[in-house]
Amino acid sequence: MIYAVIVACEVGFWVVLLAGLAARYGLRRPRLGAALLVCVPLVDLTLLGASVLDLRQGGEADFAHGLAAVYLGVSVAWGHSMVRWADARFAHRFAGGPVPSRPPAGGVEHARYQRGQWARHLLAWAVGCALLxxxxxxxxxxxxxxxxxxxxxxxxxxxxxxxxWSMSYTLWPRRAPARREGIDGSV
Incomplete structure (x- = not known):
């Protein structure tokens, strides 16, 4: 049962996220879109509730319950940034927003980005292990x-x-890609 709830919650996450972005940009209803986006964490609470209910009813704590804890930890750590990522792309595509920025490809900025990603992993691990x-x-x-x-x-x-792995980028930074010039000499 828990596997089905995990899959349903993952699908629910994307459905609620896309509905919120569609309302915000497609229907031009930013308040409705914001309300739907605020509901995204409710999907995680559903998974948490299902896991706790199953364990309280005497279910054996198996891999599915562990996977649910990992899912929730990752959702807490990366969920908000995934919503921002999707929002930036929808804003660019449907509302004339700026081109979304990409993560740095090299140099000190890339090393800092990798350390930040590890910090998010640490947060996911802390939340997930607390749930475990x-x-x-x-x-x-x-x-x-x-x-x-x-x-x-x-x-x-x-x-x-x-x-x-992430600290290796600090010790041995990846070289920043060379800037390419166009035929007319522009960058």
Whole structure:
């Protein structure tokens, strides 16, 4: 059941996000669009509620519950930036907004961007692990919640590798791409 709720919440996230952006830019109803965009976190609360309900009813804490915790952590850490990303593209495409900026491709700015992404990963890990440990406490039985602890351990290892990867850009920055000149000499 939890797998179906995770899939439904992921679909729901994009449906509510697109509905909000369509209302804002397609229907020219910015207040309705903002109200719909504010509802995006309600999708996450639905997943949290379904997971807690399943565990409280005696369900064994398995990989699906761990995946739900990871999903929620990632949603907290990257959800707002995903909404901003989509909003910038809709504004450009449908409302004459500026061309959305891209992440830096090299140099010190790229290294700073990578460190920021790792900080978001750290936030996702902290939220997700808090939910995983909360699930362990809710179940109250180490045998029935071993999967949650395993996911927390694996995620901790992934976070450490990601730290090393993102810090490598600080120690050995990627070179910024060379600027290309057009045929007429313009940049």
């Amino acid at each position: 440990l909360g699930g362990v406490a809710l179940v109250g039985d180490a045998d029935r919640s071993a999967a949650l602890l395993g996911i927390a351990q694996t995620w901790t290892l992934v976070l450490a590798v990601d730290f090393l």
